[in-house]
Amino acid sequence: LIIFILVALCFILYSKVQQNSPADENPSPPARAAALRGHGRDSYHEDHDSENEIARPATQSPYELSIQFDLQKQQVGLGDKGVAVHLTGAAKERGDAIYKKIALNEELSEQLMYNRTVGDHRNPLCAAQKYDDGSLPSASVVIIFFNEPYSVLLRTVHSTLSTCNEKALKEIILVDDGSDNPELGGKLDYYVRTRTPPGKVTVLRLKNRLGLIRARLAGARIATGDVLIFLDAHCEGNIGWCEPLLQRIKESRTSVLVPIIDVIDASDFQYSTNGYKSFQVGGFQWNGHFDWINLPEREKQRQRRECRQEREICPAYSPTMAGGLFAMDRRYFWEVGSYDEQMDGWGGENLEMSFRIWQCGGTIETIPCSRVGHIFRDFHPYKFPNDRDTHGINTARMALVWMDEYINIFFLNRPDLKFHADIGDVTHRVMLRKKLRCKSFEWYLKNIYPEKFVPNQEVQGWGKVRALSANLCLDDLLQNNEKPYNAGLYPCGKVLQKSQLFSFTNSQVLRNELSCATVQHSESPPYRVVMVPCMENDEFNEQWKYEAQHLIHSNTGMCLDHRGLKSLDDAQVAPCDSHSESQRWSLEH
Ligand code: LR7
Numbered sequence: 307l308i309i310f311i312l313v314a315l316c317f318i319l320y321s322k323v324q325q326n327s328p329a330d331e332n333p334s335p336p337a338r339a340a341a342l343r344g345h346g347r348d349s350y351h352e353d354h355d356s357e358n359e360i361a362r363p364a365t366q367s368p369y370e371l372s373i374q375f376d377l378q379k380q381q382v383g384l385g386d387k388g389v390a391v392h393l394t395g396a397a398k399e400r401g402d403a404i405y406k407k408i409a410l411n412e413e414l415s416e417q418l419m420y421n422r423t424v425g426d427h428r429n430p431l432c433a434a435q436k437y438d439d440g441s442l443p444s445a446s447v448v449i450i451f452f453n454e455p456y457s458v459l460l461r462t463v464h465s466t467l468s469t470c471n472e473k474a475l476k477e478i479i480l481v482d483d484g485s486d487n488p489e490l491g492g493k494l495d496y497y498v499r500t501r502t503p504p505g506k507v508t509v510l511r512l513k514n515r516l517g518l519i520r521a522r523l524a525g526a527r528i529a530t531g532d533v534l535i536f537l538d539a540h541c542e543g544n545i546g547w548c549e550p551l552l553q554r555i556k557e558s559r560t561s562v563l564v565p566i567i568d569v570i571d572a573s574d575f576q577y578s579t580n581g582y583k584s585f586q587v588g589g590f591q592w593n594g595h596f597d598w599i600n601l602p603e604r605e606k607q608r609q610r611r612e613c614r615q616e617r618e619i620c621p622a623y624s625p626t627m628a629g630g631l632f633a634m635d636r637r638y639f640w641e642v643g644s645y646d647e648q649m650d651g652w653g654g655e656n657l658e659m660s661f662r663i664w665q666c667g668g669t670i671e672t673i674p675c676s677r678v679g680h681i682f683r684d685f686h687p688y689k690f691p692n693d694r695d696t697h698g699i700n701t702a703r704m705a706l707v708w709m710d711e712y713i714n715i716f717f718l719n720r721p722d723l724k725f726h727a728d729i730g731d732v733t734h735r736v737m738l739r740k741k742l743r744c745k746s747f748e749w750y751l752k753n754i755y756p757e758k759f760v761p762n763q764e765v766q767g768w769g770k771v772r773a774l775s776a777n778l779c780l781d782d783l784l785q786n787n788e789k790p791y792n793a794g795l796y797p798c799g800k801v802l803q804k805s806q807l808f809s810f811t812n813s814q815v816l817r818n819e820l821s822c823a824t825v826q827h828s829e830s831p832p833y834r835v836v837m838v839p840c841m842e843n844d845e846f847n848e849q850w851k852y853e854a855q856h857l858i859h860s861n862t863g864m865c866l867d868h869r870g871l872k873s874l875d876d877a878q879v880a881p882c883d884s885h886s887e888s889q890r891w892s893l894e895h
């Protein structure tokens with residue numbers, strides 16, 4: 307009887323093991339090769355490896371083989387200290403090909419060790435900083451991803467494990483926003499289980515792609531640390547980047563913190579910085595895009611007044627944040643309205659959070675002793691849900707809630723969004739704003755970002771600069787950037803369009819959002835009108851007078867003139883002539 311029972315038990319056990327084995331346990335040679343590359347199945351959602359996988363001898367798991375194959379491909383020391391690496395031969399060709407597809411050299415990434423070093427780019431003063439080691443708040447690092455290259459994601463994980471204070475790092479939560487790259491499925495789970503410290507790293511799977519905003523929310527919901535630290539899935543930290551963030555939050559729980567964000571090159575993985583002496587903080591443009599600005603002189607003065615450390619390593623107030631890398635007290639994250647859950651896809655959440663934090667009593671600060679590198683890609687390697695402009699739609703939602711009457715300037719820049727059907731309802735966010743008794747956008751501009759140019763404030767006139775004797779308007783040809791470029795004269799639009807939005811200010815400059823009109827001298831007039839970064843030329847050269855409908859450039863004494871226009875792209879000034887009809891201009895408002 308005993309022998310019979312034993313045999314029966316063996317049989318039951320055996321058939322159970324058989325049942326649980328994944329279908330490709332013994333894959334045919336091509337399938338096996340594909341599994342090695344990590345592309346073995348159509349959809350990994352069905353095959354998240356089952357519990358018994360780890361019980362089998364390790365080498366039998368196709369994941370184990372694949373992981374060992376990956377590790378063999380890595381070269382010790384390659385790219386260490388963040389130096390650039392240039393592949394050659396066939397590898398270079400593979401790298402170039404994948405780069406074209408996903409804006410990132412995945413081939414090279416696979417050759418770099420997960421824990422390569424990036425160097426210590428911090429201000430030397432940082433090394434001597436003391437933190438409350440042992441009593442720092444604990445951190446949950448939330449990393450969201452949608453089809454990120456597997457090796458890049460793992461490098462982000464290992465970098466976090468080795469550069470973020472071990473005691474303070476409570477957990478890393480990887481949120482898979484519905485990726486369909488098979489390598490990010492069972493193989494990632496297996497990797498996490500077998501190659502990362504027990505209990506430290508969790509993979510949270512969203513059933514569908516919900517977009518990065520809801521992915522971050524999902525991660526935050528299961529996080530248990532005192533502080534949430536969000537990272538994009540392609541980051542590498544400098545040594546000790548967590549402590550200064552945690553220390554500052556310990557002292558000031560409504561401070562929302564960003565590290566200095568360095569650049570990791572997407573093709574050669576070089577880690578580069580602008581040096582430790584200066585860094586930029588966040589600004590915005592009226593079209594709803596984030597941009598970088600130099601730390602304003604006004605803020606340096608505040609730091610000197612209010613901060614007890616050497617100014618260079620003091621927290622620096624930042625009007626906005628880029629959005630991907632930041633630390634925030636977990637409870638405060640929820641108190642102050644987390645995110646607008648109706649924001650889809652990508653974009654807009656960063657300005658929404660920035661304005662909300664400032665208007666509702668918090669601060670956004672760059673912490674100079676915390677530096678993290680981020681891979682900037684030339685294009686999005688993914689499509690947006692239903693091909694919609696989620697950035698625009700989300701930004702319109704933000705503007706409706708937070709920008710008050712300044713929303714008109716936003717819509718001037720984005721008329722396409724004014725009546726967009728997909729914007730949806732924002733009532734619950736307006737209620738949140740009321741409940742938190744948040745301040746106005748005007749307060750924000752005056753107090754937090756006074757450097758921001760407002761096209762219809764402190765101006766003598768604004769709108770279209772229109773010729774009286776021809777249908778021509780001054781036009782920046784949408785070259786709203788910070789390098790000098792020619793101003794043009796184009797047929798006036800029926801409605802005010804962004805490229806024809808100019809302001810003639812109380813300080814006598816003729817400008818658009820970022821650039822000021824000046825005159826480029828050449829051998830003889832007419833001279834070209836060019837747009838240059840405001841005030842970086844001498845102020846005098848950027849001044850104009852508006853007299854008797856003439857726009858007179860102060861330094862040259864010449865007048866804006868459309869006579870003999872050679873090209874619509876070349877606005878010109880010529881010697882003033884009070885009788886010349888081609889020198890008369892009106893300002894719309
Ligand atoms: O549908 C998606 N689901 C996701 O989970 C789309 C993206 N993602 C993930 C993605 O895998 C990545 O980890 O979300 C993260 C951010 O996406 P990226 O890296 O394609 O965005 P980005 O770096 O170009 O964009 C910046 O602006 C975004 C606006 O929504 C987010 O706030 C990003 O986090 C933000 N990145 C940074 O702030 C890093 C610093 C760069 C700057 C400036």
Ligand code: MN
Binds near residue numbers: 681
């Ligand atoms: Mn990113």
